[in-house]
Amino acid sequence: MNQHTPQRLYLMQVGDMPEYQIPIVCYLVQTSAGQNILIDTGLPELMPEEAADFANGQDVITQLSRIGLQPADIDTIISTHYDIDHAGRHAHFPNAQYIVQRAHHLDAQSNPRFAANRGQWEQPIERIRLVDGDTELLPGLELIETSGHVAGHQSVLVRLPQTGAVLLPIDAVPFSADFIRDKADPENPDAAAIQASTIKLLDLVEQEQIKLVIFGHDHQQWQALKTLPDFYA
Template identity: 45%
Template sequence: MRLYLLPVAEVAATGAPVPVYLIRTDDGADILVDTGPPRQWAGEDGRPTRAEPGQDVVSVLRLLGLRPHDIDYVICTHFDPDHAGNHDVFDCAEFLVQRDHDEAARAGDVPRLRLCRPSWDSPGLRYRLLDGDTEVVPGVTVVESSGHVTGHQSVLVRLPGSGPVLLAADAIPEQAAGAAATRPIYPFDLDERATRDSTAKLMKLAEAERAQVIFGHDARQWRALEIWPRYLG
């Protein structure tokens, strides 16, 4: 099994990375975690993220020899616009999302999730709704981690050589937020108590698994990570 780390944009205000992840399993399944900001934003000014043309998820996957129809699963950590802006391209994949997140998004309960609704609600996309922690395939488990938004999910990948890796996504966006009791609550974290509970859950899991934690938007950490075309395996 291989895990590729794919920075596809930066947060315009801070320069923090906006990543997606590709998991290639030993039995030939290709799993994408998130789809990044809308590819149409690349090269445009005034957007919340910035990217150069050709930095979007479709272009990066092409450089790895993959086209959108090659992706078997898309694990949706959540429908924020920097995470769900290109779902419509992967119309051959099965999308995995927490049931309560899908329900909240479709009900319009979280206004920011509407920004990319034409992408994640594109006709014909196939969603599998999950209820809590779920093993997707052997070695890949989604971990419910609400707080940033209802039904956020993180991903635990058990790699044979590198060992377990926990993709925390926006549940713990940077290392400075790794202590549940004292972590900052960021402007887009909707539920403080749930955010702290999920932080504690994820860090306890990482300790139990002896997993490397990859934080969703930590510029300092990402400068030291092995990003594509290199991989963790």
């Protein structure tokens, strides 16, 4: 029984954008073999000027301590993308391997969008596992390439023993109102890619009959979700 399969999914709100009531969130997956897999790390401790709209709450490290975990206990960080509200504390986990889409990591090297947070996501290459496209990380935990919000963005599918499949679209679809097939934004140059990724996830929900989709920036939904120390099993 030492196969690594997801057993628990913890949800953490670690900050917000107060003006818009948008939560900033992270997730923790615990496996049957005792592995701790963190999905994103939230906001940086010190906010750069360009991130003035964000506010820290109870940070990810403090929240993990509530269930007896220290930064050194995190084995893996699934880095969905390097935006400052998702990768702001990457450098705080000394034993973690970082898993990121190759296309995203390569784009970030020269993309000014990610420059302010470079000190967090630019880890030694031997600690980074670059993946290409949809990837089964372990039985019951899948990475889904969903470019559009940024190049090489990835969403996450977690299969739990009681809850069943849980989809985390992350910023591919941050709000439940946007989870529709005919979404179009002619002002956005990335609209076609965003729509393609949205349809990809909608198809997955239909094929897998997924009952729980957690939209990471949806304030209304987060009011009704179980959050740490509670969990989905």
